[in-house]
Amino acid sequence: MAGADDGGREPRSRLKSLIIQLRHALPVAGAFIALLVIWQAVTRLAGIPDYVLPSPTQIAGAISDEWRQLLVNAAVTFAEATAGFVLSIVVGIPLGVAIVYSRWLDRVLYPLLVASQSIPKVALAPIFVVWFGFGLLPKVLIAFSIAFFAIVVNTVVGMKRAPVEMIHLMRSFGATRMQIFLRVRLPVAAPYIFAGIKISATFAVVGAIVGEFIAASSGLGYLQLIANNNFQIPLLFGILVLLSVMGGVLYGLVVLLEWMVLPTPLRTVRADEAGATL
Amino acid sequence: MTEAAARPPGGGASISISHVGMTYQRRGARVDALTDVSLDIAAGSFVSILGPSGCGKSTLMMLAAGLYRPSSGELRIDGKLLEDCFTDAGIVFQTDVLLPWLSILDNVVMPARIKRLDLEAATKQGRALLAQVGLGGFEANYPSELSGGMRQRAAICRALLCEPSVLFMDEPFGALDALTRERMQADINRLWAEHRKTVLLITHDIEEAVLLSDEVVVMSPRPGRILRRFRVDLPQPREPAIRRDPRFHGIVDDIRALFRDAGVL
Ligand SMILES: Nc1ncnc2c1ncn2[C@@H]1O[C@H](COP(=O)(O)OP(=O)(O)OP(=O)(O)O)[C@@H](O)[C@H]1O
Ligand SMILES: [Mg+2]
Numbered sequence: 001m002a003g004a005d006d007g008g009r010e011p012r013s014r015l016k017s018l019i020i021q022l023r024h025a026l027p028v029a030g031a032f033i034a035l036l037v038i039w040q041a042v043t044r045l046a047g048i049p050d051y052v053l054p055s056p057t058q059i060a061g062a063i064s065d066e067w068r069q070l071l072v073n074a075a076v077t078f079a080e081a082t083a084g085f086v087l088s089i090v091v092g093i094p095l096g097v098a099i100v101y102s103r104w105l106d107r108v109l110y111p112l113l114v115a116s117q118s119i120p121k122v123a124l125a126p127i128f129v130v131w132f133g134f135g136l137l138p139k140v141l142i143a144f145s146i147a148f149f150a151i152v153v154n155t156v157v158g159m160k161r162a163p164v165e166m167i168h169l170m171r172s173f174g175a176t177r178m179q180i181f182l183r184v185r186l187p188v189a190a191p192y193i194f195a196g197i198k199i200s201a202t203f204a205v206v207g208a209i210v211g212e213f214i215a216a217s218s219g220l221g222y223l224q225l226i227a228n229n230n231f232q233i234p235l236l237f238g239i240l241v242l243l244s245v246m247g248g249v250l251y252g253l254v255v256l257l258e259w260m261v262l263p264t265p266l267r268t269v270r271a272d273e274a275g276a277t278l
Numbered sequence: 279m280t281e282a283a284a285r286p287p288g289g290g291a292s293i294s295i296s297h298v299g300m301t302y303q304r305r306g307a308r309v310d311a312l313t314d315v316s317l318d319i320a321a322g323s324f325v326s327i328l329g330p331s332g333c334g335k336s337t338l339m340m341l342a343a344g345l346y347r348p349s350s351g352e353l354r355i356d357g358k359l360l361e362d363c364f365t366d367a368g369i370v371f372q373t374d375v376l377l378p379w380l381s382i383l384d385n386v387v388m389p390a391r392i393k394r395l396d397l398e399a400a401t402k403q404g405r406a407l408l409a410q411v412g413l414g415g416f417e418a419n420y421p422s423e424l425s426g427g428m429r430q431r432a433a434i435c436r437a438l439l440c441e442p443s444v445l446f447m448d449e450p451f452g453a454l455d456a457l458t459r460e461r462m463q464a465d466i467n468r469l470w471a472e473h474r475k476t477v478l479l480i481t482h483d484i485e486e487a488v489l490l491s492d493e494v495v496v497m498s499p500r501p502g503r504i505l506r507r508f509r510v511d512l513p514q515p516r517e518p519a520i521r522r523d524p525r526f527h528g529i530v531d532d533i534r535a536l537f538r539d540a541g542v543l
Contacts, residue, residue, distance in 0.1 A: 165375045168345050173392040174365035183392070187379045265378045265420050 017267075018259055054234040059241060062234035069223070074242050076219040077208050080136055084143025085204035085250060089197060092148040096155025096193075100185075113152065121146045122210050129215045139216070143207030147200035151193065158192025159185050191266050194258045201250035205243060290322035290476035291356045291366070291443040293342055298351035300337050310501035311337045314351070317495060317504060321356070322474040324467075324514075326487035326494045328533065330542045334502030335480045336372060339446050342478060343367050355444070365393075368437030370447040374429040376421040376436075382408065383417035386436045393440065400439060407435040411465065427454040431462065438469065444476045451486065463490060464518070471515035488529050489516055496533060498540055506536055 036056050042048070043055035050058050063070060099105045125142050132138040162185045170180045212221025220239050227235040258267065300312040311334040319325050327335050340346040341353060344364040353360040368389075376385045383404055390400030408414055411431040413424075421429050430453045437445060447466075451459040467490050470477055481487050487494045494508040508529055512520055520526050537543040 163375075165371055165373065166377065168340075169369065169371070169375050170392065171345060171363045172343060172365065172367055172369050173389045174363070175392045179392055183388075184377070187377070263379045263420075265422055 017264070051231055051233045054237055058234045059237045062232070063238040063241065066235055066238065070220075070238065070242060073218055073220050073223045074246065077205070077212065077221065077243075078246055080139040080208040080211065080219065081143050081204045081246065081250070083136070083140040084207055085147055085201055087140065087144045088148030088151055088200050088204065091144070092151030092196070092200070093155050093193060095148075096152045097159065097181075099152070099156050100159040110156065113149070117149055121207075125210050125214045128211070134215045134217070138214075139208050139211030139219070142211040143204040146207040146210075147204040150199035150203065151196040154192040154196025154199075155189060158189030161192070162188045187266065190262055194254065194262070197254050198251055201254050202247045205247045205250065209243065289441070289443055290474060292321040293317075293319040293444065293476065293478070294354040294357070295319075295338075295342065296351055296353075298338075298341060298348045298353060300334065300341060300346070301349045312341075312348075313501045313503055315502065315504055316351075317507075319476060319478065321476055323492045324470055324477045324479070324490060326479045326481055326491040327497060328481060328484060328487045328494055329497030329502065330499050330537075331482065333497045333500050335482075335497065336448050338497075338502070339369075339448050339478060339480055343369055343444075343446050364444070366440075366442050367444045367446055368440070368442035370430075370434050370437045370445075370450040372448045372452070374421070374426075374433040374453075376429055376433060378421050381418050381420060382413065382424065382432050385421065386432060386439060388436060389440045395440070404435065404439060407438055408432065411435060411462070427458050430454060431458075434462070434466075441473065442475065444478065445470075446478050446480075448480045449482070450479075451481075451483075466490065467515050484530055484533050485521070488526060488533070489520065494529070494533065496536055499542060505540060508533060 040055050040057060043053055048055075054062070099110050121142070124145060125138075128138040128141050128145075132141060166184045166188075167180060170184055175183070208219070209221040209224075212219040213225065216222040220243055224236060224239050227233075227239065295315055295317040298312060298315045299310075302309040302311055315338065327338060329335050337346065341348050342360075342364075344353070344355075344360045344362055355364055376382075377388070380388070383401065386404040386408060387397065387400045390397060390404075405414075405417060408417060411434065413428060413431055413435070416424060416428065416432075421432070424432070430450060434447075434450055437447070450466075451462055454462060463486060466477075479487070479490060488508075488510055491510055492514070494510060496505045496508065497503065498505045510529055512523065512525060534543060
């Protein structure tokens with residue numbers, strides 16, 4: 001009671017820390033704009049033709065000219081990438097948990113899964129097209145196959161990070177395995193799982209595009225092939241811009257979700273993002 | 279000896295350790311941590327385990343709490359064979375083991391949450407305990423916002439929350455400054471005197487052991503055995519003035535001499 005007024009300060013609010021985080025992004029935005037200005041100046045002053053390297057304004061022009069076509073195809077790619085991304089979360093996290101809890105899966109399936117990562121997944125795309133046709137499904141599956149591994153690995157690594165003392169503590173309270181999972185293992189793993197999800201968000205977009213390169217009649221990857229054939233180089237770059245925006249939006253949604261669900265001490269932990277390959 | 283036996287029994291449990299040995303096996307290497315340890319701890323008594331670093335004190339506590347299985351021998355609590363973790367215990371580990379993603383108050387009431395007890399009552403109790411150890415006002419803070427000593431005090435509150443019948447403490451005051459340590463020692467002694475639960479305190483501080491305990495169990499260097507047991511027949515609860523009592527110094531000196539003979543000092 002005596003210590004009541006000299007007590008601890010109010011824990012920093014979520015909003016305030018989000019604003020601080022945004023302020024850190026300001027210099028990055030500045031550097032990006034500077035880069036665009038230099039790009040514009042160099043392409044203009046050196047007279048680089050637009051079929052080699054279009055200037056930012058030419059790219060913007062191509063986007064505004066073709067916006068309707070771009071939007072329709074972007075919607076297709078976004079749908080494929082998002083479906084593959086969501087699928088890799090829905091499969092990846094439970095699979096990671098199962099590997100941690102099952103000795104058999106840990107000894108047999110996990111090494112196989114890790115070894116399978118030496119397969120360049122891009123090379124799987126033609127096979128998937130043979131198996132699943134030309135529709136949405138093969139693209140979703142390619143996106144999934146590229147994106148889910150990062151989530152599995154990070155879930156496994158995170159769940160194994162729970163300090164043995166914390167487990168002992170919970171057992172001394174009489175905690176069940178389920179309670180230990182929910183109250184210790186999952187919170188400890190959460191930053192790692194989110195790190196995995198962030199990697200997989202950008203990978204899923206790559207997967208969707210690769211699928212569209214192989215066989216498609218719509219989507220940004222398909223549009224890129226068309227633009228390439230027609231020498232519409234500014235449009236090609238315009239698609240690139242849209243693709244990065246798409247990856248960025250998915251990534252940003254994950255970051256937002258992370259800020260909403262994780263308590264401060266877990267957010268400030270810098271999880272080392274376990275590696276993954278395309 | 280008769281004085282302790284005549285004490286009215288509290289809510290504590292008795293612990294009986296008979297011929298317990300513990301051998302760790304790690305990557306082929308075997309480490310004998312304890313050999314043939316037998317010890318009876320009466321219900322409601324305050325017993326300290328004193329010994330040099332690495333002699334197996336923490337191991338003994340983990341065995342008594344049922345968190346480790348002994349390699350040989352058996353342990354009983356209130357006469358019942360210990361086969362799984364003993365859940366009516368409060369444990370203060372050598373480190374604070376607070377969950378970093380929970381506020382101090384949430385950490386302190388965690389035992390009640392796991393045991394599905396009345397959370398409202400537990401929260402009230404938790405706040406009261408925190409206030410007692412000078413952490414009033416820090417309920418909403420995260421552990422990382424507190425000093426090491428403050429965190430250890432919060433861990434002690436958590437161990438006390440459900441009024442367990444046995445309190446295990448593994449060097450709980452090690453991270454505290456001299457002043458806070460003295461206050462916490464007095465607090466623990468007072469709380470124990472009020473409730474008369476069984477306390478097993480692990481320490482390597484001779485004065486602390488003698489100051490607080492009914493009995494001090496001295497262990498040998500690894501592999502740990504019990505060298506000797508000292509009864510401390512000084513009135514409980516202990517007053518600070520006891521540090522000037524010649525009997526207090528007599529026991530402290532005896533233990534020092536024992537350690538010197540064992541080659542520890
Ligand atoms: N999990 C373990 N695996 C292997 N060996 C262990 C393990 N825990 C402890 N030991 C070994 O057992 C012996 C006793 O360890 P213990 O932690 O019980 O000592 P202690 O008396 O508590 O020491 P300290 O005062 O330094 O905390 C040590 O030699 C240690 O190396
Ligand atoms: Mg120890």
